[in-house]
Amino acid sequence: MTDQDIIDSEQFYEDLSLYVHQKTPLSARLSCGGVIEATLAVARGQYRKTLAIVRPPGHHAEPDEHMGFCFFNNVSVATRVVQQLTPVKKVLILDWDVHHGNGTQRAFNDDPSVLYISIHRYDGGDFYPNGPFGSMQSCGEGAGEGFSVNIPWPEKGMGDADYIHAFQQIVMPIAVEFAPDLVIVSAGFDAADGDVLGECHVTPAGYAHMTHMLSSLAGGKMVVALEGGYNLDAISNSCLAVAKILVGEAPPVLPPLVASQIAAETVWQVAMVQKVEDLSFTIPELLKAHRQDYLFRQHDMLTVPFPSTEMEAKYSSQIACTADVMENQTLIVFVHELGNIRTELDGMATCDLNLEHSYLIDFSKTLIGWIRSTKHALLDVNVHSKPSTGRNAKNVPDIMTYLWDNYIQLTEARRVVLIGHGPGCEAIMRLMESRSVGVMKAVKAVVQVVGLQTNVPATSRDAPALRDWYFNHSFVILPQNHRYFSDIRPVKRHGQVAKLEETRAIKLIQAAFPIVTTFIQRMLSPSGQ
CATH class of the missing domain: 3.40.50 (Rossmann fold)
Structure with a gap:
């Protein structure tokens, strides 16, 4: 693209929340390729865990549309590549970016071989990417019904206690039941404390504990791929905390945590939708x-x-x-x-x-x-x-x-x-x-x-x-x-x-x-x- 082409198409890209320049196609291919290589390295047994620090991100890119700063859906492409080229067949994608990964869910919405779990701000469908697709009722379709799990926060301000509560009550029980061959984390750090766009308060220690819990799955095989984030300090500190877990360090001690009432209610509602009380x-x-x-x-x-x-x-x-x-x-x-x-x-x-x-x-x-x-x-x-839920259970x-x-x-x-x-x-x-x-x-x-x-x-x-x-x-x-x-x-x-x-x-x-x-x-x- 020439500079004039970019100027002439400014409104088109603005409407899709995309930033472009002459090297965007190359950057997008390098970013997607980086996640593919990091995932193949784990799937082929070269490494137990990898971290792909890439830009642009990918989880908003849908099969037929790029959007939200995303051109190729890096994690989705990497997932399909390893399924086709390696023995890895069942993949868990955990997306903790503050925005719903609409593109990733769309890619596997009818596919039972991929379990997609997203924890994101929803705000009644008014938070980007907007609409009902990121609601808790959006659970997949056809053969993939039940293999998409959305934990949609109804407001800003969620922190470590809320995320870890969601992990303990929803993410880990469902993930253990699914028994993935590989875990991929769509690691946006815009829910981090200090990110003014995400307006949440997850600390580096919180991200470390979530990573540590996910490390217990799939024999420890994990890929972490960078997604969104708008505060460089928050991104770097949070990403460092995750990287320390990937190389074998223990997570830091957290103080006693109590989830907020709104988070507890949301998690309970998701559990009812997903029937996690049975899982x-x-x-x-x-x-x-x-x-x-x-x-x-x-x-x-x-x-x-x-x-x-x-x-x-x-x-x-x-x-x-x-x-x-x-x-x-x-x-x-x-x-x-x-x-x-x-x-x-x-x-x-x-x-x-x-x-x-x-x-x-x-x-x-x-x-x-x-x-x-x-x-x-x-x-x-x-x-x-x-x-037991019977009314005489206490007797x-x-x-x-x-x-x-x-x-x-x-x-x-x-x-x-x-x-x-x-x-x-x-x-x-x-x-x-x-x-x-x-x-x-x-x-x-x-x-x-x-x-x-x-x-x-x-x-x-x-x-x-x-x-x-x-x-x-x-x-x-x-x-x-x-x-x-x-x-x-x-x-x-x-x-x-x-x-x-x-x-x-x-x-x-x-x-x-x-x-x-x-x-x-x-x-x-x-x-x-």
Whole structure:
């Protein structure tokens, strides 16, 4: 284009919010090519993560129209290239530019192989690029319905707490369910604090934490491609924070955060549209179902029924027992939340669902093998209840108290062992406090395997008899980096505490199981204390 051509077409480009000069075609091709090369490098395994610092941006460019400072849709073109040239087929595009990436959503609106999630200012459709396409109801079409997710802020001023709340409640549950082969971030930094056009307040630390969360997906394969931004300081500081995560640094500590009411309402509305209330339970329910199926099919365990519909709705198929549970003199009660991914990750950033599933099955084999070799009975209790929205949900009794009153006390068992794992430890402590007389009479040993984020179980200060009994009958296992060993003064009501080098809760119980069984056998012996 000549200078005169640019002058003659000024109004055309002005209407499309485009800035052009004689080198615009070359710049646009270089920008798009840069994102393509950065994405191919990750898809081909040359690098785990890449950052494409390019201009002009691309996420507004639609398949048949350039607009909004964008000529080629860099991320969309790169996505299709890697899908065609590499084994990468499922791609998550997360767009945190303050504007909706209309061009990117348009490119994949009917394509289920690309999950597009955008967090942007919407302002009732009055914020650029305007119109209803960026609304929460715009979820894709045809085969791609449900694969476009818009989180549209209704006003300016959103900050770290609001974005991280959206990530935790919407972005990450849906992204984990999608299980992408590759994550691409359309990284506009115009929602950054200091950008006068975006008028939001996301800090570099906020961007770092969002990047860190996304790094847990796709085996860590991630491409970050620069999009918009109108404050050079905000762009450079935010981009640097993201780059530090990409090279392996930990995100900086954030202060306690509380999302604004308007953000919480928006996220809730998006969750209703996207049915995220189901997605948030899909993976734990799936893992629990696999483990229960394994117990039932491979080891002929039986499910414990419930008389009330409320309890059946919360715990159906989650309480299993061996066939000899009613007549065996020794009953092992294993209380846990196995399958609850948020508990099993225990504060970690990465998640391999196949590995998590293998851990569950491996430990189940170990537990059942020991039960069979000792000829004890087993009651397996998963206290991670199913979601319940019934009006009587709050009236459901405590599961362990119910099982104690209606099953355990009715068996022939005179020697009961309670084993708690993770949140299951709390359920055991509630049982001990509510049924202390019966527990102290029938229970010969209490084993608690506590995860990194779980508090150390403790008996009440107001129950000295239970405290003394618990100290003499307990064995509490903690990871060596648990804060108990640095911040807490050990007291008798914590029981007898030991530490192991393993830090993961599910692997901790597997590693500790030999010493756990030795402790149990000692406590069950005639001379046990």
